[in-house]
Amino acid sequence: MQTVDVLVVGAGLAGLHTARLLARQRLKVMVVDRRRSLSTGIRTTGIFVRRTLDDFDLPDHLLGPGVRDVLLYPPSRRAPIRLASDRDEYRVADMAAVYEHARRAAESAGARVLLGVRYVDASMGVVRFAGAGPVTARFVVGADGARSRVARDLGLDVNRRFLVGAELVHPIASGTTTPAFHCVLDPRVAPGYLGWVIDDGRHAHVGVAGYPEAMRTGIRHLLDAFAADAPGRAAPAGQVERRGGPIPVGGVLRRLACPAGLLVGDAAGAVSPLTAGGLDPCLRMSELAAAVAAGYLRTGDRRVLSRYDGDALRRRFRGRLLLRRVFAGIRSPAAAEAAVTVLRGRAGRALAARILFGDGSFPDVGPRPADPPIDRPCR
Template sequence: METVDVLVVGAGLAGLHAARLLALRGFDVLVCERRTNLDIGIRTTGIFVRRTLEDFALPDDLLGPAVRRVLLHPPSLRAPVELVSSRDEYRVADMAGIYAHALSQARRAGVRVRLGVSYPSNDIRARFTIGADGARSTVARRLGLDVNQRLIIGVEEVFPVGTSTSAPTFHCVLDPRLAPGYLAWVVDDGQHAHVGLAGRPDRLTAPLPRLLRSFADRFPGVPSPAGPIRRRGGPIPVGGVLRRIVCTEGLLVGDAAGAVSPLTAGGLDPCLRMSELAAAVTGDYLRTGDASVLRHYDGAALRARFRIRLLLRDVLSWAKEPAATEAAFSVLRTPLGRAAAARVLFGDGSFPDTRHSMTRHPMSA
């Protein structure tokens, strides 16, 4: 039987980031991952927003060209709403490379990583367990913590693109026939076209690959279906941060904690921020043995900060007919509608904003 300070279950970005921070502070950290290779089973689209790019040290050579232009398309694809930022708002990463970089950084900090190892394991005993094992977390169930109930299912294909004369653009298509309760997208950054869609599984009208091909056939400028260079997909939690994400035996991070914007379904920024808070709280708890410090990792408090996003998620899920979505675009085309959309897509706030909690409760030296 092997005993460690912290067992991190899942070698995604959230798990590896938390593991590295704890190892740097002297804890014995073991990461177990059921996949045998981090190149397989990638689910995230890899879209990093400006806030993440500004606050975290990501390898520039693994990030695509910056995107400042967003086009919001109604189901008819006619008269899209154009939004252009003065700043670099998005960059799409080579996620296989990002994971390899995070794995290397974690190991350099002293983290031991075992691939091809499932949880739970009878050979490992940990003082504390961090569940970074995705939207359908086994750790959450084993520890009696909350489990994601509201999920959408997504799929994406990545194509190389030839010489492009237009500015890098993020196309968002709201069409409940294709992506009920969410949207379809094309991110063309001049190097690759990332073509995807996601929606409520109970309202999908066909298998996701078929819907994606239908979308690609309708959308102008999507590369020929000669074959994508990458495919990915999976469940995305959109119910917001779960209320009970910590106990004296462990805590949840990333998708396992519901750390995904319920409106945009963006998860890379919150997974990194919540991993920092999780590492701080875990470190203090293990050093002091004081269970009261776990209250600083309060899912209910984090959840309360995005009531408006949850409300907008309900509105988006309510739209079932293309005609209703087309009508909503008449509002988006007004100055007030455009300003609201720009605030969502180009805003300076983070989700969730853990910096205040970090200031009140920094990692012990």
């Protein structure tokens, strides 16, 4: 039976980034994912915010043009609030290509990435799969999504509060639109969240998300109805792609690590409970997780795992959890119209700009560690 230092379950951005960092620490790392291609089963819109673009070395050629303007619409869709930044606040990535880029980076660092291998369970250090033989792993990293099976097998916390989202993605003819991010607050379309259109001049993403129990007609029906007359939509210039899936919005989980492993990405609840953005927190928490896992495996000292403390991370975003509850309480079009009216004032616009254009990150895990030197991985 093959033995590895770290098994990473899930080849999304969080899993691949964690794997790369661990492999650079001379650990023997294996990544498995049930998908046979990283271009299938994409769940994220792929919106990277300015703070992520500033702090991480993302492949520029895989990112669309910068987006500086945000328009906030009430249910009536009349007189949107326009917020404009003097900097590029958002760029939308080609996520299939970003995942492939992350895969190559992990493999270059020494990690082994296996696709078409489905995680079954883990017990006493032995991990079983469908599609491959079992392995013995000193440590397991759960990067297997919002409804993580690894979390259950390791006895760690699991996500319990979700939005469900879906979107259409289509190319648009170059030069026919101005890049902008359109957000519609309408509980008939997206109860507890937003409908959105983000157009970077190359592709348009049209989506809705909300609490599943409030989506009486179903997410696909709501998406199709919204897409028919969504603000800022552009005529498709090619094939349309559908995406979707659950989005955890209960905040970072409290119990994230144990001597057998830890959680990253959506599995850890590393998604802003307010904006439902997950790309920035998944990268930041993955760096902390990799440092903690490497330190623990190097020393065997369980106290190292206490650095990956969900309770400490949760204390830093109480305001976002409060605003999530406020958002969830907007249940009627009249309440949504009133909320947008409040945002039209000076204080409301300042709050909206702070949320949409802010310099903060979620969660704040402290200074980013410098990349360690690349060495040949142990085999």
